[in-house]
Amino acid sequence: MKKLVLAAALTAAASTAFAGSMAEPVVEPPVIEEEASSSNAAIWVPLILLAVIAAAAANS
DSSP states (O other), X not given: XXXXXXXXXXXXXXXXXXXXXXXXXXXXXXXOOOOOOOOOHHHHHHHHHHHHHHHHHHHO
């Protein structure tokens, strides 16, 4: 049992020792996002939701 634990500890230590390399790191170019056409969907959705909630509250 002691040999099994020792083998597991040495395996774990050896696997972390070989984790790195001397190669240059690969860096991906930044992603450039183009803006979509100017739609006001970001403002219309909350306004419609607010109107629905106000209408439901008025009917209660």
